[in-house]
Amino acid sequence: xxxxxxxxxxxxxxxxxxxxxxxxxxxxxxxxxxxxxxxxxxxxxxxxxxxxxxxxxxxxxxxxxxxxxxxxxxxxxxxxxxxxxxxxxxxxxxxxxxxxxxxxxxxxxxxxxxxxxxxxxxxxxxxxxxxxxxxxxxxxxxxxxxxxxxxxxxxxxxxxxxxxxxxxxxxxxxxxxxxxxxxxxxxxxxxxxxxxxxxxx
Numbered sequence: 001x002x003x004x005x006x007x008x009x010x011x012x013x014x015x016x017x018x019x020x021x022x023x024x025x026x027x028x029x030x031x032x033x034x035x036x037x038x039x040x041x042x043x044x045x046x047x048x049x050x051x052x053x054x055x056x057x058x059x060x061x062x063x064x065x066x067x068x069x070x071x072x073x074x075x076x077x078x079x080x081x082x083x084x085x086x087x088x089x090x091x092x093x094x095x096x097x098x099x100x101x102x103x104x105x106x107x108x109x110x111x112x113x114x115x116x117x118x119x120x121x122x123x124x125x126x127x128x129x130x131x132x133x134x135x136x137x138x139x140x141x142x143x144x145x146x147x148x149x150x151x152x153x154x155x156x157x158x159x160x161x162x163x164x165x166x167x168x169x170x171x172x173x174x175x176x177x178x179x180x181x182x183x184x185x186x187x188x189x190x191x192x193x194x195x196x197x198x199x200x201x
Contacts, residue, residue, distance in 0.1 A: 024061065024133040026057060026061070032143040036146040040142070046095050053069055053095075053129060062133040066128055068125070070111035070112055073089065092127070100135060101128065103126075113125075
């Protein structure tokens with residue numbers, strides 16, 4: 001039988017006796033996810049909601065199994081400095097669609113915990129954060145790829161800036177290329193675009 005830990009913060013962490021899944025630090029996962037959120041189809045607003053959800057999980061470590069938090073939308077909205085509930089529902093739906101958060105719906109779709117006579121937690125209905133632990137390896141790999149991509153773009157932008165500087169210093173007549181480089185350096189260009197223009201310079 002699974003053991004459910006009690007929480008006064010609106011969460012239930014259900015721990016199976018044995019699992020191949022490794023436990024994961026919730027805040028480390030969130031930090032990694034912040035650098036690669038686009039890979040999972042979410043943005044900074046969803047990350048803020050996820051941070052709020054994680055704050056209801058009493059343990060820092062998300063153990064294998066089920067980690068259900070059950071704050072109401074009103075409680076979540078308060079923790080998010082008054083975020084409108086309509087906006088909150090939209091971000092929650094995106095988190096669920098990303099696969100990083102699961103749903104444990106009650107028959108009436110409300111979030112709550114069922115307790116025994118002594119106050120012990122028997123079952124919780126709400127949002128399951130265990131998928132974050134399951135996806136920890138994929139999140140870490142995506143974060144590494146995102147960091148490598150950012151580093152590559154930084155080098156390419158630096159090279160393009162140097163080439164443009166050389167072009168201006170040489171008083172070359174091709175001002176169009178210099179202007180194109182200036183415009184590209186002012187926007188978020190892809191590595192392919194940066195390389196292509198650098199080759200022309």
